[in-house]
Amino acid sequence: MKREAYIVLTIWIFLTLFMIFDANFLVDSYSLVDVLGNSSFARIMFTDIGAVSTVLAYWIAFHTEYKGRYIVAILTMFIGSFAFLPYLAYYLYYKK
Secondary structure, X not given: OHXXXXXXXXXXXXXXXXXXXXXXXXXXXXXXXXXXXXXXXXXXXXXHHHHHHHHHHHHHHHHOOOOOHHHHHHHHHHHOHHHHHHHHHHHHHHOO
């Protein structure tokens, strides 16, 4: 199980690095309002991400038994994978 935890943590690190560098180098891009207003695919994906975050927060809060799970569930609702992936790595690492 520890191998899976390291893989998830590596994915989280790359996601965080991508977010940092993408925000710095893509200054000339479309605004969120323009993209959601013009693309039905973007609206569906935006809604889907919200639904997935809700399901993951439910799983964290009611199907795991680790300390701090309610705080992580609330953070998952608001920031998604940035809160869920470290918790998943912790869960996989210490899973009995």
